[in-house]
Amino acid sequence: MAKQKWQRIDGPSSIFSIAPAGAAGWLIGTEQGVWSVGETCAILSESLRPAAITAVAASPGFPAQPYIIVGAADGLARSTDRGETWFTPTMPQRSHVSQIALSPCFTEDGIGFAATLEDGVLVTTDHGQSWHSWNFGLLDLEVLTLAVSQNFSQDETIVAGTGTGVFRSANGGRAWRELTIGEDAAPLSGLCFSHGTLVAASETAGLFYSKDFGDTWQKRSAFRSGQISALGVSPDGSLLAVATPTVVAVSSDAGATWTRSEGKTPAGIVSIAPLPSGAILAGTQEDGLWKYEA
Numbered sequence: 001m002a003k004q005k006w007q008r009i010d011g012p013s014s015i016f017s018i019a020p021a022g023a024a025g026w027l028i029g030t031e032q033g034v035w036s037v038g039e040t041c042a043i044l045s046e047s048l049r050p051a052a053i054t055a056v057a058a059s060p061g062f063p064a065q066p067y068i069i070v071g072a073a074d075g076l077a078r079s080t081d082r083g084e085t086w087f088t089p090t091m092p093q094r095s096h097v098s099q100i101a102l103s104p105c106f107t108e109d110g111i112g113f114a115a116t117l118e119d120g121v122l123v124t125t126d127h128g129q130s131w132h133s134w135n136f137g138l139l140d141l142e143v144l145t146l147a148v149s150q151n152f153s154q155d156e157t158i159v160a161g162t163g164t165g166v167f168r169s170a171n172g173g174r175a176w177r178e179l180t181i182g183e184d185a186a187p188l189s190g191l192c193f194s195h196g197t198l199v200a201a202s203e204t205a206g207l208f209y210s211k212d213f214g215d216t217w218q219k220r221s222a223f224r225s226g227q228i229s230a231l232g233v234s235p236d237g238s239l240l241a242v243a244t245p246t247v248v249a250v251s252s253d254a255g256a257t258w259t260r261s262e263g264k265t266p267a268g269i270v271s272i273a274p275l276p277s278g279a280i281l282a283g284t285q286e287d288g289l290w291k292y293e294a
Contacts, residue, residue: 249261
């Protein structure tokens with residue numbers, strides 16, 4: 001009998017966020033705190049176990065550079081020792097964090113961004129020790145998703161997807177400008193950069209692509225369902241993964257072509273990550289973490 005392509009990994013039942021953690025594997029934000037995923041799935045710190053972690057990010061240099069930043073409904077937490085101990089950073093207010101995105105040069109510049117559902121975008125310049133609001137021009141403070149340019153150290157570009165549209169900052173988040181993407185695109189379920197292309201996933205209207213940082217957009221009908229529940233990108237930006245209610249697919253050419261997974265797709269996918277090996281991690285709402293081996 002052929003081996004099932006999708007395999008459930010023992011662990012928490014709801015996986016809200018998936019983040020790469022270098023040689024340590026991956027980190028997941030769950031209803032039971034933050035966990036690490038390698039050969040097995042294990043909680044990182046008992047002190048965070050009661051908290052539902054809605055966003056997680058590790059330093060691009062992890063685990064050699066041991067920073068982890070996580071977000072929840074009541075703010076942020078930071079670890080500087082790979083999750084052994086946690087601290088509450090200085091924040092302007094206790095905000096519901098939906099995503100955390102770090103500069104590709106976080107090790108050197110200490111810059112990171114937190115999307116919140118009511119207070120716009122929070123910014124850190126000291127590796128997560130303190131955060132402040134930079135929302136000038138951000139007309140919608142319900143920020144659902146963020147994407148940091150792969151060349152952030154040169155272009156300082158970050159893009160935010162909100163409940164009503166898309167906004168871009170070209171100065172590291174200090175000021176924002178609304179982009180025209182199409183009335184049917186919002187709200188967005190994901191944003192990322194891949195092969196120099198900005199990709200936006202709509203909760204209801206499929207995928208949108210931009211080659212000029214969001215000034216102009218194209219829409220491609222790659223999937224019969226227009227509902228994209230999750231969008232993910234590999235650490236080097238070479239692979240994209242998307243989830244719809246019925247299909248999970250991976251692209252190595254910024255969405256020009258797609259390879260669909262085989263077998264029954266896990267239900268309720270809300271977070272997804274393509275692995276450099278070609279495998280896929282998918283986190284669901286109430287049905288746990290799944291791994292796909294091609």
